[in-house]
Amino acid sequence: MSRKRVAVLCSFLIVCLIGPAAWGQVLWGYYPIGENDFTDHSGNNHHGTPVDGVATVRDPVQGWVAAFNIEPEKPSRINCGTSDPSAGGQLTVAAWLLWHGTNGNWQGIAGKSFSYDDRRWIFQLRDTDGMIQWGGSDKASLHLWSTAAPAINEWQHVAGTCDGKVSKIYINGENVGEGAGGFAPGAAKANVTLGFAEDRSDYDESLNGALNEVYILTRALSQKQVQDLATGVLPSFDKAREPIPADGAPGVLLGLLQWTAGDGAALHNVYLGTTPELGQAQLVGPGLFVPLYFSATLLPGMTYYWRIDEIQRDQVTIRTGDVWSFTMQALTAYLPDPADGAVDASTAPELSWQMGQNAVQHHVYFGDSFDAVSQGATDADKGIQSFADVNFAPGTLEPVTTYYWRVDEILKDATVSAGQVWSFTTCLPVDDFESYTDEVGQRIFQTWIDGLGYTEPTTVAGNGSGSTVGYAQAPFAEQKIVHGGKQSMPMDYNNVDAPNYSAAQRTFSPPADWTINGATMLVVFLRGKSTNKPSTLYLSIYDASGGNAWTEPLDQAMVTRPQWTEWRIPISLFTTLGVDMTRVKKLVIGVYDKPDAGGATGILYIDDIRVIRVSP
Numbered sequence: 001m002s003r004k005r006v007a008v009l010c011s012f013l014i015v016c017l018i019g020p021a022a023w024g025q026v027l028w029g030y031y032p033i034g035e036n037d038f039t040d041h042s043g044n045n046h047h048g049t050p051v052d053g054v055a056t057v058r059d060p061v062q063g064w065v066a067a068f069n070i071e072p073e074k075p076s077r078i079n080c081g082t083s084d085p086s087a088g089g090q091l092t093v094a095a096w097l098l099w100h101g102t103n104g105n106w107q108g109i110a111g112k113s114f115s116y117d118d119r120r121w122i123f124q125l126r127d128t129d130g131m132i133q134w135g136g137s138d139k140a141s142l143h144l145w146s147t148a149a150p151a152i153n154e155w156q157h158v159a160g161t162c163d164g165k166v167s168k169i170y171i172n173g174e175n176v177g178e179g180a181g182g183f184a185p186g187a188a189k190a191n192v193t194l195g196f197a198e199d200r201s202d203y204d205e206s207l208n209g210a211l212n213e214v215y216i217l218t219r220a221l222s223q224k225q226v227q228d229l230a231t232g233v234l235p236s237f238d239k240a241r242e243p244i245p246a247d248g249a250p251g252v253l254l255g256l257l258q259w260t261a262g263d264g265a266a267l268h269n270v271y272l273g274t275t276p277e278l279g280q281a282q283l284v285g286p287g288l289f290v291p292l293y294f295s296a297t298l299l300p301g302m303t304y305y306w307r308i309d310e311i312q313r314d315q316v317t318i319r320t321g322d323v324w325s326f327t328m329q330a331l332t333a334y335l336p337d338p339a340d341g342a343v344d345a346s347t348a349p350e351l352s353w354q355m356g357q358n359a360v361q362h363h364v365y366f367g368d369s370f371d372a373v374s375q376g377a378t379d380a381d382k383g384i385q386s387f388a389d390v391n392f393a394p395g396t397l398e399p400v401t402t403y404y405w406r407v408d409e410i411l412k413d414a415t416v417s418a419g420q421v422w423s424f425t426t427c428l429p430v431d432d433f434e435s436y437t438d439e440v441g442q443r444i445f446q447t448w449i450d451g452l453g454y455t456e457p458t459t460v461a462g463n464g465s466g467s468t469v470g471y472a473q474a475p476f477a478e479q480k481i482v483h484g485g486k487q488s489m490p491m492d493y494n495n496v497d498a499p500n501y502s503a504a505q506r507t508f509s510p511p512a513d514w515t516i517n518g519a520t521m522l523v524v525f526l527r528g529k530s531t532n533k534p535s536t537l538y539l540s541i542y543d544a545s546g547g548n549a550w551t552e553p554l555d556q557a558m559v560t561r562p563q564w565t566e567w568r569i570p571i572s573l574f575t576t577l578g579v580d581m582t583r584v585k586k587l588v589i590g591v592y593d594k595p596d597a598g599g600a601t602g603i604l605y606i607d608d609i610r611v612i613r614v615s616p
Contacts, residue, residue, distance in 0.1 A: 026237065028085035031078075031194070031214040033066050038078050046192070046216075048078040054195055059210065061155050062096060068195040068207040069103075075204040077108070077196030084112060085192065085216050086121055086183050092217035093123050094159040094229055095194075099209040101152045102130055106205045108197025109158065110216070113187045115198060120187040123160070124197040124205070125149070129473075134160040135167045135181040142184060144169060146177040147480045155212075157230035161220045172531050173227035174562050177480070192216070238262040238319045240291070240308035245326040250335050250354045252326045255295035257306060262319055265310035269318070272306045276323050287311065300357065301330025332356040332417050333407035338424040344523065344612045345424040347399050351392045356417055359409035361385065363416070364392050366405040373404040374421045384410065399428040400517035400613050428519055428611040430587070431506065434485045438474035444489055445469040445476065448504045465590065466494035467502035481605050483525040483564045488607035493559075493591040495535060496599030503590030504606075511544040511583040514571060519611045522569045524589065528559040532602025535559055535591045539567075541574050542586040549577035559591060559602055571611070 029046040031038060035056055038048030053074035057067045068076045085091055093110045106127045113119035119137040126133060130149035136142030144167040150156055160169035160177070167181025190199040194214055196206040215229060225235040242260040245252045257270065270285030270293045271278040285293045291308070298304060304326055310319040327335060335354040338345040355362065365373045367380040382392065397403060402425045409417040436444040440456045450469040453462035469491050470476040477487040493502035514522065524539065534556035542548040551569055558565065571581050587609075593600050 026217050026219045026235070027215070028083075028218050029080060029192075029214070029216040031066075031080075033064050033212050033214075035064050037064075038066065040080070046081045046083060048080050048194065050076075050078055052076045052201060053206070054078060057210070059098070059212075062098075062210075062212045065096075065098070065210040065212040066195060067210040069204075069209070075196060075201050076206045077199075078194040079191040079199065080194065080216075082189055082191055084120060084188070085218050086112070088218055089164040089183060090218065090220050091121060091162055091183070092159070092215065092219065092221055094157065094217075094226070095214040096155055096212040096230075097150055097158045097209065098155050098211075099125070099130065099150045099152060099207070101208065102127065103208045105208075106197075107207045107209075108193065108195060108205050109207060109211065110192070110194050110214070111197030111199075112190050112192050113198045114190050114200060118187050118190075120185075120190070121183060122197045125207075132158070132160070132169050132171075132177065134169050134177070135162055136183040137186050140184045142180075142182050143167075144177050144179045144181050146171070147478075148176045159221075159226050159229070161226075163220050170223065170226050172529070173223065173230060174529060174531075175223065238264050238310060238312070240265070240268070240310055240319075240321040243306075243308075243324045247322075247324040247326075249326045251329045253329055255298040255328075257293045257295070259291050259308055261291045262310040262321075264312050265319070266313045266315065267311040269309040269311065270306065271309070272304060274302060274304060276305045276325075278305060278307050278323065298328050300328050301332070301334045303327045327354075329354070330356050331409075333359075333362065333409055333419040336405075336407075336422045340422040340424070342424040343614050344427045344610060345403075347397045347426045347429060349394065349397070349424075349426075351394065351405060353390055353407055355387075355390055356409040356419075358411050359417070360387050360412050361410040362387075362390065363408040363410060364405070365408075366392065366394050366403065368398075368401060368403050370404045370421060370423070373406050380404075397426050398517070399426055400519045400611065401426050425613060427523075428514065428516055430512075430514075430522075430609040430611060432485055432608055432610075433477060433487045433489050433606075436477050436487065438476055443470065443476050444487075448489060448491075448506050450491070450504050451502065463503060463505055465499065465501050465503045466497065467504055467590070468492040468494075469504045478605055481527060483527070483605075483607035485607075488527075488605045491589075491604045491606060492602070493535065493604065494599070494601045495591065495593040495597075496601065498595070500595050500597075500599060501590055501592035503588050505586055505588040507586050508584055511585045513582045514584050514611045515581050516611075517613065519613050520571055521612050521614050522571060523608070523610050523612055524567045524569070524606065525564050525608045526558065526567055527564045527605040527607075528561050529603060530560055530562050532559045532604075533600035535593050535600035535602070537604075538590055538592060539569060540588045540590075541579055541581075541584055542588075543580040544583040544585045545580060547579045548586075549574045549579045559600075559604060564607075 027042045030042040040046040053071035053076035107125040111122040132146035146169045162181045169177035240259045244258040268288045271282045273282035308321040333353045362385045364382040365380045372380040407419045450467040451462045451465040478490040482488045537554045540550040
């Protein structure tokens with residue numbers, strides 16, 4: 001079977017976090033590259049020395065750049081001295097990259113390594129497909145792989161992060177890899193290298209391409225800082241960070257707030273309240289000398305929001321902090337999942353909650369009757385669970401049906417702290433993309449037909465559009481960029497040529513009833529990429545009699561948003577146009593362009609398609 005996927009990607013960065021430091025300590029090296037100039041412009045004198053076949057060339061986009069592999073028989077790199085920018089346990093490497101593709105060799109971007117057996121860290125492209133390897137010694141399993149390769153023959157910003165515990169890789173400021181990572185002793189005397197990730201000349205793994213605007217930092221950047229660095233904006237570390245309790249923490253017992261001060265902070269203003277909008281009335285700790293605040297008046301079960309504004313040494317400049325939150329431990333069970341009132345719960349949910357204070361056991365009530373649950377009726381009584389068991393699996397539930405549940409806390413003295421009655425409504429699952437595997441017949445593109453079709457186990461023609469569902473190699477489904485569960489559907493769109501649209505379609509056999517139990521809304525979760533070219537997103541439904549209708553065209557910027565968006569479509573939109581929504585035969589999701597629009601290209605991720613019931 002032959003399948004082809006073309007990814008349009010534009011930048012990648014590697015970052016690793018460390019503790020507070022002045023800017024001069026954060027920026028280890030900066031190489032803007034001039035004509036025959038590999039000088040470190042950070043002021044730290046980690047100047048680059050060209051080795052063998054590296055040269056500066058004039059590029060029409062970037063100006064002077066460092067080009068490698070000019071003479072293939074001469075392994076090329078830039079040596080930047082043996083000082084270790086990852087000595088503090090964290091690191092950032094960022095650069096503009098022009099990659100000419102695979103050539104049978106591994107290709108280095110940067111590193112401090114002699115070999116696989118003697119390596120501190122490495123940043124390179126795999127020989128077979130150009131996937132990015134980043135992080136500490138792979139011999140010690142401290143490395144990370146990207147889920148996408150850089151685009152070929154396009155300038156892109158590349159970067160990644162590692163805080164000693166977690167590493168991340170970015171392309172165009174978008175996360176394309178994340179996992180456990182760190183650094184172990186190794187390659188102490190190796191040069192930090194650019195364009196070849198190892199400090200050696202006995203074989204060639206030099207970059208098949210060019211680099212420009214290379215930054216090496218001793219502290220990790222946030223995703224926003226990565227994106228800013230691509231535009232030349234240097235990162236700032238003057239905001240408060242590392243909150244304790246952690247942002248979003250449940251079950252907090254004491255109102256003791258701590259944080260790491262921003263660089264240059266002399267005093268700290270503490271804001272604390274019960275909504276994210278924090279103003280002068282919520283200023284509870286003005287002008288504190290130390291990064292610590294205690295409040296003895298916080299209420300059990302209440303969610304609080306707090307912010308630290310850093311007053312700089314000039315006593316005038318104030319750096320406004322981020323808003324964090326935490327929830328105090330309640331006297332009764334609290335923070336139910338699914339959330340109280342949820343309308344899109346799974347039909348096979350795992351119910352969970354945070355335990356109340358002093359609880360030693362949990363008495364669970366569950367059913368489809370509010371009265372039965374609130375009164376503790378026998379048919380709603382699901383028994384008593386142990387202290388550590390704060391989950392309950394009710395089994396398979398009916399779709400688009402409301403259920404009620406309650407958890408009473410049994411205390412040490414055998415008294416009962418009755419919980420409130422919570423409710424949720426299940427959805428009707430259409431596709432959560434979890435069932436697809438890499439086995440023939442169960443692959444994602446054998447259910448969602450694209451422009452290519454497939455050949456195994458039988459030949460099925462494509463739909464004639466410019467779409468490609470799934471990846472060219474296993475795993476065929478997307479397993480990193482997901483909304484829920486462990487998989488989503490990637491769909492490349494290429495509308496350059498006629499018919500100027502790209503679509504993925506699924507057929508239901510037997511036809512599906514999407515009006516069951518008063519269902520009112522179709523929901524699709526979508527995510528694009530900032531590097532996608534804008535285009536019009538649409539969805540169409542066909543019934544078993546051939547009737548069909550399309551949604552109104554959406555904002556073309558939808559496909560460029562690098563975050564999950566919930567797309568809600570009223571069932572009535574289709575029924576008023578004559579589609580029988582009790583007999584849905586085919587669902588189509590696509591992207592189209594007008595023939596004279598030039599044709600857009602990009603990739604979409606689709607997940608958690610479901611039908612729900614909500615009030616108008």
